[in-house]
Amino acid sequence: MVRPAFRSLRGYSLDPGFSTRLDTASINEVTYNIPFESLKPGPTGEYIEVVDYDPASGCWYDPIDLSHEELAVQDGHAPSEGNPQFHQQFVYAVAMKTIDHFEKALGRKITWHPRAFTPRERRPKHDDQQTRRAYVQRLRIYPHAMREANAYYNSDKLALLFGYFTAASQIQGANHPGGTVFTCLSPDIVAHETTHAILDSIHHRYMEDTNLDVAAFHEGFADIVALLQRFTFSEMVEHQLAKSRGRFDGATVFGQLATQFGEALQGSRGALRNMIGKWDEKKGQWTRIKADPSDYRDNTEAHDRGAVLVATIFDAFQRIYEHRTSDLVRIATGGTGVLPEGSISTDLVRRLAKEAQSIAEHLLAVCIRALDYCPPIDITFGDYLRAMITADVDIAPRDEGGYRIALIEAFRARGILPDRVNTLSVESLVWNTPELNRKQQSGINTIAKLIQEGVRELAQTEDRHKLFKMSKEIRTKLEKRLNRRSKDFTRREWEALLKKFGLTAEKTSKLFDKKFKDKFIRDGEPAVYTPFIEVHSLRPVYRTSRREGKLIEQVLVTLTQRISTLINEGNEPERRMVFRGGCTIIVDLGALNKVFYVISKNIKNRRRYDEQRKYLRGEKDDVPPPSTSIYSDDDRNWRLDFNLLHQHD
Numbered sequence: 179m180v181r182p183a184f185r186s187l188r189g190y191s192l193d194p195g196f197s198t199r200l201d202t203a204s205i206n207e208v209t210y211n212i213p214f215e216s217l218k219p220g221p222t223g224e225y226i227e228v229v230d231y232d233p234a235s236g237c238w239y240d241p242i243d244l245s246h247e248e249l250a251v252q253d254g255h256a257p258s259e260g261n262p263q264f265h266q267q268f269v270y271a272v273a274m275k276t277i278d279h280f281e282k283a284l285g286r287k288i289t290w291h292p293r294a295f296t297p298r299e300r301r302p303k304h305d306d307q308q309t310r311r312a313y314v315q316r317l318r319i320y321p322h323a324m325r326e327a328n329a330y331y332n333s334d335k336l337a338l339l340f341g342y343f344t345a346a347s348q349i350q351g352a353n354h355p356g357g358t359v360f361t362c363l364s365p366d367i368v369a370h371e372t373t374h375a376i377l378d379s380i381h382h383r384y385m386e387d388t389n390l391d392v393a394a395f396h397e398g399f400a401d402i403v404a405l406l407q408r409f410t411f412s413e414m415v416e417h418q419l420a421k422s423r424g425r426f427d428g429a430t431v432f433g434q435l436a437t438q439f440g441e442a443l444q445g446s447r448g449a450l451r452n453m454i455g456k457w458d459e460k461k462g463q464w465t466r467i468k469a470d471p472s473d474y475r476d477n478t479e480a481h482d483r484g485a486v487l488v489a490t491i492f493d494a495f496q497r498i499y500e501h502r503t504s505d506l507v508r509i510a511t512g513g514t515g516v517l518p519e520g521s522i523s524t525d526l527v528r529r530l531a532k533e534a535q536s537i538a539e540h541l542l543a544v545c546i547r548a549l550d551y552c553p554p555i556d557i558t559f560g561d562y563l564r565a566m567i568t569a570d571v572d573i574a575p576r577d578e579g580g581y582r583i584a585l586i587e588a589f590r591a592r593g594i595l596p597d598r599v600n601t602l603s604v605e606s607l608v609w610n611t612p613e614l615n616r617k618q619q620s621g622i623n624t625i626a627k628l629i630q631e632g633v634r635e636l637a638q639t640e641d642r643h644k645l646f647k648m649s650k651e652i653r654t655k656l657e658k659r660l661n662r663r664s665k666d667f668t669r670r671e672w673e674a675l676l677k678k679f680g681l682t683a684e685k686t687s688k689l690f691d692k693k694f695k696d697k698f699i700r701d702g703e704p705a706v707y708t709p710f711i712e713v714h715s716l717r718p719v720y721r722t723s724r725r726e727g728k729l730i731e732q733v734l735v736t737l738t739q740r741i742s743t744l745i746n747e748g749n750e751p752e753r754r755m756v757f758r759g760g761c762t763i764i765v766d767l768g769a770l771n772k773v774f775y776v777i778s779k780n781i782k783n784r785r786r787y788d789e790q791r792k793y794l795r796g797e798k799d800d801v802p803p804p805s806t807s808i809y810s811d812d813d814r815n816w817r818l819d820f821n822l823l824h825q826h827d
């Protein structure tokens with residue numbers, strides 16, 4: 179039998195509630211096309227396993243078997259809130275679609291963050307040693323995990339947990355008062371949670387609360403993916419554009435996410451996250467939120483701050499859309515650019531929708547690809563802007579659609595400015611290529627040679643488990659090499675080379691100046707040590723550019739180091755802080771010694787250390803201390819807890 183390229187599965191394009199609204203019923207049932215794979219009941223495939231146990235009722239629901247011929251020919255079950263097997267099918271479809279978007283944009287396979295398999299008490303005690311971690315083949319998805327208005331990603335269990343709950347008793351939106359709302363049936367929520375898991379697999383250290391942007395980035399980024407994925411369905415885009423007369427700045431479904439979930443919560447009005455506009459209670463109408471340069475500074479709560487990022491990306495989308503469709507509108511209006519009253523022609527709607535979809539698709543790819551150009555630790559929104567610009571310059575040397583300018587303008591409009599960048603121009607935002615002297619370059623050559631064969635083999639591997647094992651072998655080899663000074667280098671020369679990558683070979687006592695008062699600790703005891711250089715990840719990527727058809731073959735390596743200090747003062751109880759440094763290095767796959775970019779956060783940066791210290795101690799002006807309500811203290815550092823972060827009253 180010939181394997182089909184795609185599997186089609188029926189599902190909702192918006193929340194199930196839209197099926198009972200007259201104006202959206204016709205566009206809410208769509209077909210998801212996802213890459214074909216053979217499936218076991220669950221569905222259980224290569225990447226995910228749906229486990230349908232409902233602890234609240236102690237009930238196991240029969241797993242759906244999508245390989246069953248009868249189901250296959252009718253594209254799975256029809257959308258239905260009352261059929262648990264449809265719920266299983268739906269979380270599978272949306273999660274796989276999300277994974278597919280990431281793999282296409284990143285040009286490589288996703289492997290989940292490996293699970294710690296040594297018991298907590300036997301984990302390595304040295305701060306700079308890693309816990310042993312095991313390969314995780316499948317992310318587990320529980321569509322009916324709890325009777326709660328919540329859904330979250332559990333990074334210890336590598337699982338997505340979706341709750342269900344009874345809607346508030348007053349009538350809001352399309353909910354039946356007192357009816358059941360399943361979070362697993364909201365495509366936005368499923369895409370959002372899947373994105374948390376994928377982001378964690380790429381940048382695990384973004385679970386650590388080192389500055390105000392980190393949790394907000396996780397949240398905002400997950401919403402951006404959910405939002406831009408909505409544009410996949412042309413029927414819906416056309417429908418909304420016909421309603422809004424070709425514009426995105428009115429009240430379309432694109433300005434809000436997880437509508438049904440938001441409406442079902444007691445006392446809430448409209449969607450969970452309104453990014454571009456809000457329901458004005460007094461006026462009784464929807465009003466647009468204008469961008470303000472103080473948005474970034476003033477919004478310090480994780481969701482609000484994340485929403486600023488989403489609004490920024492949506493703003494960039496609108497700028498590109500207007501730029502690219504103004505000629506169409508001029509043609510349609512005989513040159514005036516002003517559309518007459520009433521509905522606009524179907525032909526125009528279709529053309530506009532096509533543009534909007536292609537922009538959204540490309541913007542989503544830029545947003546995802548940028549992850550590979552982010553530092554491995556301590557992300558800020560400004561870093562993310564620089565990453566997006568660099569990623570896009572790499573793949574499309576000429577900015578034909580005006581993407582980069584639109585992004586820069588949108589970030590500027592909300593006051594998001596990268597650190598140490600004086601002007602917001604493409605040239606100043608692109609990450610630097612390090613200047614290496616002859617000796618430093620020859621040092622890099624030697625290291626590149628050491629891993630060349632392994633990397634070449636890795637680049638040809640398709641099997642995800644093999645990828646994991648092989649990459650680990652190369653990383654261990656590299657670690658051995660990097661933690662020992664090369665004989666050709668004097669100590670000073672070696673230190674100068676490491677500095678280019680944000681690293682050090684100095685002992686902790688030498689990291690900062692003499693005025694530095696905090697104690698360095700290891701195993702809970704004061705100690706002086708050289709922080710271990712960890713090769714956190716290594717992955718080859720293949721990407722094709724958006725126009726030129728150019729193939730980009732690169733290898734990404736992330737290197738990190740950590741130190742632990744005590745940051746309590748006076749009689750305060752003991753308080754540890756983990757401070758990390760390191761970088762993401764992007765090199766050429768063909769010639770590994772050719773370094774394109776180094777995106778670093780220096781371990782010896784005292785200013786950054788002080789900022790993090792102040793932040794964790796709650797001493798930053800206008801910034802509340804990291805909330806114990808969204809982080810769980812795993813006795814090493816404050817770590818994001820999505821269960822708490824997503825909790826709603």
Ligand SMILES: [Zn+2]
Pocket residue numbers: 370374396397400820824
């Ligand atoms: Zn979230």
